Amino acid sequence: MTSTPAREGFFFPAEWHPHVATWLSWPHTEASWTRDRQELMFPAYIDFIKAIARSEQVCINAHNEQVMQAAEDRLRAAGVDMSRVTLLPHPTNDSWCRDHGPAFLINPAKQQRLIVNWGYNAWGNKYPPFDLDNMIPIRIAQYRGLDYVTPTAPTGSIIMEGGSVEFNGAGTVLTSRACLLNQNRNSHLTQADIEQYLYDYYGVRQVLWVEEGIVGDDTDGHIDDTVRFVNEDTVVAAYEANPSDDNYPFLQDIHHELRSMRLLNGKQLNIVELPMPDPVVSDGLRLPASYANFLITNGSVIVPTFRCNNDQPALDILGQCFPDRQVIGIDSTDIVWGLGSFHCLSQQEPAL
Known part of the structure; x- marks a missing residue:
């Protein structure tokens, strides 16, 4: 492609846009969970797959034939509808498909889809190796028969993770400086440079920045733990009521930043x-x-819960935000030990 995806009319739709499927990468190494921790998290992980499969296809990158068979055995034993599940022999290093999976763009006018093959370096080279994960967008493009484009600069590929960007489907993306401007990602790029890549390869026209993320987030501040669009002009924003909690000042700052923004x-x-x-x-x-x-x-809407009193209020709030969808809470206490949850584990594939 000699032009950019944006100039060709492609854009990244909001997550509530209809899906063809949701993509996952099956856990098979100790990169995020030790073996004993993996056994603890698998029941919730399989409940997650079962919940997705109620309304759409689930495509799963499985490292090899042995992993594919082990995954199928677990899913069948749990009563998952296997007609809604596709297991593919796509080698992976880890399980966080939001960040190593493809960014699917759509062009409704041309009835075309396109994959953006961003570079992936495991959140600033924190968790090598990541070479197999970095190939996943190309493998999925080949499987789907879709063209793909790889954003580059003179110094190499552009690092971009799906959890670092949040879209309203109407030209706006939210992100954080702590992540996208971190020197461990694209040290050769300025904020203006990064914004231009977002315009060109996501088809957005506005970038809104918050500063930080939450405590314990090894991704350096992914937006999908703090602020999410629920429609074109509404966000849910994580809020900490306890002034003595370590997250309180960061989330207060984010709320202040959000109040000053204009679409x-x-x-x-x-x-x-x-x-x-x-x-x-x-x-x-x-x-x-x-x-x-x-x-x-x-x-x-599949929501992580954590065995505490705020679980139900959070589910109720999201139920009011998504009256046309069933809100499903699944215990993520053992999953989050791997430093992520349901959004981090998944990447949606939009329909045209």
């Missing part, structure tokens, strides 16, 4: 406060537990 049409954001769960701590480590790490599917 392309000049409107202020509607901001819905989404409470934070009680701190989730394991082995002395504060984990990045947040209700904002939900996944929107064709028929549901």
Whole structure:
């Protein structure tokens, strides 16, 4: 492609846009969960797959034939509708498909789809190896028979993770400086440079920045733990009510930043406060537990819960935001030990 996706009319739709499928990468190494922790998290992971499969196809990158068979055995034993599941022999290093999976763009006028093959370096070279994960967008493009484009600069590929960007489907993307301007991603690029890549390869016309993320987030501040669009002009924003909590100042700053923002049409954001769960701590480590790490599917909103009093209020708030979808809470306490939850694990594939 000699032009950019944006000039050709492609854009990244909002997550509530109809899906062809949701993509996952099956856990098979100890990169995020030790073997004993993996056994603890698999019941919730399979409940997650079962919930997605109620309203759309689930496509799963499985490292090899052995992993494919082990995955199928677990899914069948749990009663998952296997007609809604496709297992593919796509080698992976880890399980966080939101970040290593493809960015699917659509062009409704031309009835075409396109994949953006961003570079992936495991959140600033924190968790090598990541070479197999970095190939996943190309493997999926080949499987789907879709063209793909790889954003590059003179110094190499452009690092971009799906959890670092949040779209309203109407020209706006939300992101954080702590992540996208981190020197461990694209040290050779300025903020203006990065904004131009977002315009050119996501088809947006406005970039809105918050500063930080939450405590325990090893991604350096992914937006999908703090602020999520629920329609074109409304966000849910993680809110900490306890002034002594370590997240309190960061989330207060984000709310202040959001209140000052204006959308392309000049409107202020509607901001819905989404409470934070009680701190989730394991082995002395504060984990990045947040209700904002939900996944929107064709028929549901799948929300992580954490065995605390704010679980139900959070589900109720999201139910009011998505009256046309079933809100499903699934215990993510063992999943978040791997430092992510349902949104981090998944990447939606939009329909035209």
